Amino acid sequence: MRYLICVKQTPDTAELPKVKPDEAASGNLSIQLVVNPWDEHALEAGIQMMETFGGAASAITVGGSGAVETLRSALAMGCKDATLVANTDADAWGVATLLAAAIQKMGDVTVAITGQMTVDGNSGALPVALGRKLGWPVISGVAKVLAASADSVTVERVVGQARHTVQVAAPVVLSVIKEIGEPRYPTFINIRKAARVEIPTWSAADLGVAAPAPVVQMTNWRKPPARDAHVQLFGGAPSEAAAALIDALLAEKVL
Amino acid sequence: MDFAFTAEHELIRKTVREFAAREILPTIKENDRNQVFDKTLLPKMAEAGFLGVSVPVRYGGAGFDYISLGILSEELEYADTSARVIISVHNGLNSLGVFQWGTEEQKQMFLAPQARGEKIAAFCLTEPDAGTDVVALRSVARKDGADYLISGEKMWISLGDVADHFLWFAKTDPQARPAHQGISAFMVTRDMKGVTSGSIHGKLGVRAGNTGWVHCDEVRVPASHRIGAEGEGFKIAMSCLDNGRYTVAAGALGLIRASLDASLAYAHQRKTFGVEIGQHQLVKRMISLMVQRVEAGRLLVYRAGWMKNMGMRNTRETTLAKWYCTDASFDSANDAIQIHGAYGFSDEYNPERFLRNSKGAVIYEGTRELQQLIQADYLLGYREDKPLRCELPPYDPDSWQEG
Numbered sequence A: 001m002r003y004l005i006c007v008k009q010t011p012d013t014a015e016l017p018k019v020k021p022d023e024a025a026s027g028n029l030s031i032q033l034v035v036n037p038w039d040e041h042a043l044e045a046g047i048q049m050m051e052t053f054g055g056a057a058s059a060i061t062v063g064g065s066g067a068v069e070t071l072r073s074a075l076a077m078g079c080k081d082a083t084l085v086a087n088t089d090a091d092a093w094g095v096a097t098l099l100a101a102a103i104q105k106m107g108d109v110t111v112a113i114t115g116q117m118t119v120d121g122n123s124g125a126l127p128v129a130l131g132r133k134l135g136w137p138v139i140s141g142v143a144k145v146l147a148a149s150a151d152s153v154t155v156e157r158v159v160g161q162a163r164h165t166v167q168v169a170a171p172v173v174l175s176v177i178k179e180i181g182e183p184r185y186p187t188f189i190n191i192r193k194a195a196r197v198e199i200p201t202w203s204a205a206d207l208g209v210a211a212p213a214p215v216v217q218m219t220n221w222r223k224p225p226a227r228d229a230h231v232q233l234f235g236g237a238p239s240e241a242a243a244a245l246i247d248a249l250l251a252e253k254v255l
Numbered sequence B: 001m002d003f004a005f006t007a008e009h010e011l012i013r014k015t016v017r018e019f020a021a022r023e024i025l026p027t028i029k030e031n032d033r034n035q036v037f038d039k040t041l042l043p044k045m046a047e048a049g050f051l052g053v054s055v056p057v058r059y060g061g062a063g064f065d066y067i068s069l070g071i072l073s074e075e076l077e078y079a080d081t082s083a084r085v086i087i088s089v090h091n092g093l094n095s096l097g098v099f100q101w102g103t104e105e106q107k108q109m110f111l112a113p114q115a116r117g118e119k120i121a122a123f124c125l126t127e128p129d130a131g132t133d134v135v136a137l138r139s140v141a142r143k144d145g146a147d148y149l150i151s152g153e154k155m156w157i158s159l160g161d162v163a164d165h166f167l168w169f170a171k172t173d174p175q176a177r178p179a180h181q182g183i184s185a186f187m188v189t190r191d192m193k194g195v196t197s198g199s200i201h202g203k204l205g206v207r208a209g210n211t212g213w214v215h216c217d218e219v220r221v222p223a224s225h226r227i228g229a230e231g232e233g234f235k236i237a238m239s240c241l242d243n244g245r246y247t248v249a250a251g252a253l254g255l256i257r258a259s260l261d262a263s264l265a266y267a268h269q270r271k272t273f274g275v276e277i278g279q280h281q282l283v284k285r286m287i288s289l290m291v292q293r294v295e296a297g298r299l300l301v302y303r304a305g306w307m308k309n310m311g312m313r314n315t316r317e318t319t320l321a322k323w324y325c326t327d328a329s330f331d332s333a334n335d336a337i338q339i340h341g342a343y344g345f346s347d348e349y350n351p352e353r354f355l356r357n358s359k360g361a362v363i364y365e366g367t368r369e370l371q372q373l374i375q376a377d378y379l380l381g382y383r384e385d386k387p388l389r390c391e392l393p394p395y396d397p398d399s400w401q402e403g
């Protein structure tokens, strides 16, 4: 069983406001790049599954050579191996094409895991496109994995205020939400191991597919006008409200 | 010359920062105010691999270099001094002392469980009547058959009421002349009969850290627990301080950065006379001094770390880094309070904690005055480093990774 976690390198959310429209259009960003925060939850999910149900957690990214750093972070969190698919100009559909080809080449992937969306593209289209390309079922909004075997996966998903328990035949694409678990920070031992893992680079040609031409064209990039202060009220008992506030401040990287 | 950190160093920095954001910052103000040492921090630091960062894998560590030890210290103290103190005594003063002076058997017996974080380590040199003047210590270790019987009182011991392993300095020959040749080092463990400890409260700073006293009353210690030869204790203590002071210096660098970051944020936020206070020249002066201290401190600290990696004797350089950075962290916290005006005088903001925390490091692991004497003595020719029987092993990226 292999859980393949699809991660993307994105700007640090704290740095997003610094991105200039022309940089965004060209993709040549001069700011700090990190693992897409939503994908950190996907990594946590895959590593938890490896620990609970056996199998191996692997990471994959489609990006330029710098995206190797993202894979090193994934390895440092506990993934066993990682693969870079070299491509810098695909859109979500193109990325899905490349990922699907890589998954087919690997041959032993039971579960492909993605984050809910990326903090730069914000489309949330990738898991669905990937399911379509592979012909696998897609379960979105996954908050908990209850069971996983080579044949089937049982998850709890959140739909508005409701929760579904879904059993689905594997292989499957899961798109997970924050509730799946706080991403762990790397241990020093894993950082060391990560430094020694060889990360193979696959091109579209290696995967036997044509480099996909973007089907989505971004025709205009502009910055939204500065917003007024954002107000959020925290209810409940003082201790609950305080805890929620601390969580929110940590999430916003204020603390 | 290469001033760059590696990608791995950067990953370590990021990891420690995230650790601190999650495990230290949310509770630090309360713990500091209430003088609470958060015991849950130790197993978490152990799991993350912090407690054996620059110890080879075969001795239970993570096998990183000494620069990584500095980065760990710097980032922990950026959050709070109490967390860095754990690294200073557990890693710097005790574990690296065993790494340098212990036998292979002692490394397996003491260093490995410490590096894995299964045992917490402290450093017991200071006594009620012997601080700077180490040689005045009164603990005695009397030979009794194959064992030693240790009696004495240690004071101001970081982690004193928490640790399992105490690197204890006692006189095996109280009559020795010169007196420092009568001191020996022992690993006393908490489970030995006659060991008692307690905490010291009412400290100005490091209030979220544990500082205590440890008492030994005729404690029977097997000779296998003696680190180094009889009479080598003073040299061992000084070796330990070469490593402890490095972590103190690196930590103080983190504290300067914390004061600087707090000041930058506030200087943009606060307005007087119609402009951000950052626009006032006298505020700029305080900020620029902090930048100068960060940059100079960083060079001093990581040069010392680099020398450790290379296996070069670094007592002079480490001492200089420790003196400079600790003084600079006090001055920076003081300036940060000033920039915050009355708010800096309140515990609603962090700089007052930074100032209280910074003062201890100007005293422990050798007072500022002692560091100054050392620097002058080197230049005046009154002091000279002689080769040691056991030197700190240089970093080796390959063999340190072997299991």
Ligand SMILES: Cc1cc2nc3c(=O)[nH]c(=O)nc-3n(C[C@H](O)[C@H](O)[C@H](O)COP(=O)(O)OP(=O)(O)OC[C@H]3O[C@@H](n4cnc5c(N)ncnc54)[C@H](O)[C@@H]3O)c2cc1C
Residues within 6 Å of the ligand: B089, B123, B124, B125, B126, B129, B130, B131, B132, B133, B155, B156, B157, B158, B159, B206, B211, B360, B363, B364, B365, B366, B367, B368, B369, B370, B373
């Ligand atoms: C928070 C904290 C944690 C500590 N943790 C530990 C620990 O884990 N293990 C440990 O062993 N100790 C620890 N200590 C003790 C610390 O190392 C001593 O306090 C320090 O060495 C100074 O000794 P002292 O306090 O006895 O001061 P003293 O030696 O009495 O010095 C008093 C003053 O006289 C000055 N002075 C002394 N001699 C000279 C001289 N020759 N020339 C000029 N000036 C001189 C000093 O600089 C100082 O200003 C800790 C202390 C603190 C505050």
Ligand SMILES: Cc1cc2nc3c(=O)[nH]c(=O)nc-3n(C[C@H](O)[C@H](O)[C@H](O)COP(=O)(O)OP(=O)(O)OC[C@H]3O[C@@H](n4cnc5c(N)ncnc54)[C@H](O)[C@@H]3O)c2cc1C
Residues within 6 Å of the ligand: B270, B271, B272, B273, B277, B280, B281, B282, B283, B338, B339, B340, B341, B342, B343, B345
């Ligand atoms: C314990 C305590 C008791 C007090 N008691 C009283 C009281 O009884 N009555 C009362 O009225 N007030 C009282 N105060 C308030 C005190 O007078 C103010 O804190 C002080 O005037 C500074 O103002 P501030 O705190 O708003 O700092 P700010 O004015 O915001 O200054 C912040 C920083 O910017 C610097 N700065 C500001 N403008 C300039 C400039 N033009 N050029 C260069 N630097 C500049 C300041 O020097 C400071 O470093 C008290 C404060 C304390 C801490």
